Amino acid sequence: MSRMMQAVEHVKIIRPFVPQSQLSALVDGCRSPEKDFFFAKLQEYAERIQAMPKTYEQDGKGDDALVSLHYFRGGSDFYITEKDTELDQNQAFGLSSLNGGEPELGYISIAELAACNVELDLHFEPRRVREVKGA
Structure with missing residues (x-):
């Protein structure tokens, strides 16, 4: 899967968790000279959100x-x-x-x-x- 396709998949995961203006900035950053940073952030947060505990999984902690x-x-x-x-x-x-x-x-x-x-x-x-x- 190409890097851009991976980014699209990451955006689908993080979209509900990131304000639209910030998400737009992240996506735009993937086309900038600092694109490596932005691609890495999309991947990091997609993985983090997927791995997050669900409601009540940390109950009592x-x-x-x-x-x-x-x-x-x-x-x-x-x-x-x-x-x-x-x-x-x-x-x-x-x-x-x-x-x-x-x-x-x-x-x-x-x-x-x-x-x-x-x-x-x-x-x-x-x-x-x-x-x-x-x-």
Whole structure:
């Protein structure tokens, strides 16, 4: 499969998890001189999203739950630990901190985050909830 075809497959996987403007920038980057970076990011996040725990798979782990994705906008952060099992549902579970407030665990709508133009942190490395809380 060609590199571009692989990128198309990766985009299909990450589309529900990335705001449209950011996804467009990633795709455009695949045509730029920095294309190797953008192709690698598409692959990395497609693989990460596919491997993410589904809802309730980390139930009871508390601060030992793995955070797979980080979104941010302004002073607000959203750390995703689990995703829905349905592809067309973009609800997730994780930790939210609004405007620097106390972090809270709960359900998060990925679609609503995308609609509010949050940004998926492309430099985030998965870590435990305890590490996120300590940051």
